[in-house]
Amino acid sequence: MRQIVLDTETTGLSAEAGDRIIEIGCVELVARKLTGNNKHFYLNPERDSHEDALKVHGISNEFLRDKPKFAAVAPELMDYLAGAEIIIHNAAFDVAFLNKELELAGRPPFHTVAGSVTDTLAMAKEMYPGKRNSLDALCDRLGVDNSGRTLHGALLDAELLADVYINLTRGQDALLIDVADSASVGIVTRIDLRQFTLPVLLANEQEAAAHEEVLKLLDKASGGKTLWRQIAVLPVA
Structure with a gap:
């Protein structure tokens, strides 16, 4: 399965109010392994x-002046994302911005390109209810080294999120066996146990006496209401 971990940085918090994407970082996973086939764009947001x-991001307006606009990188980005499962932390935020950028570029919405979208924030809230589930908090909880994250950056955050996602879903590996690998599991040999004579080991007199003493103590503690005494006196049909 091909998965793309994606993160964006923006000029503000509201795509509908005119804020734009300034950076996109993407990290590719195939069979849950990093491939190194990543994408990273800085964009001129025109504001x-x-x-x-x-x-938050520390990316100056001056730095972005000569960067390409979203419409210029959209074909390359959408081809890269096509058909993959897209993994995003707080997906609603990033998808809203991507949809607005695609709309401005005259392109179809994001869901027509992505195979599916997985929100790691929703996953974390379900796994750790009532706890902080920011990317930094999850890195701390799952032992992911985020010491280099002094500012938000789309590619760095996507790399951290890939590590967080693998840790969040690590338990799934133990529950699944790939059918393609079933031959390597080995051949199961059935043995008919009826061919064996199994010895019956009876309690000796000392063990039987000790057992009877325990039963008497239970009888006394229950006021003579122990079930096995009642069953013992029932007539056989």
């Missing part, structure tokens, strides 16, 4: 980032 957004 300045909000001050609060600048504090």
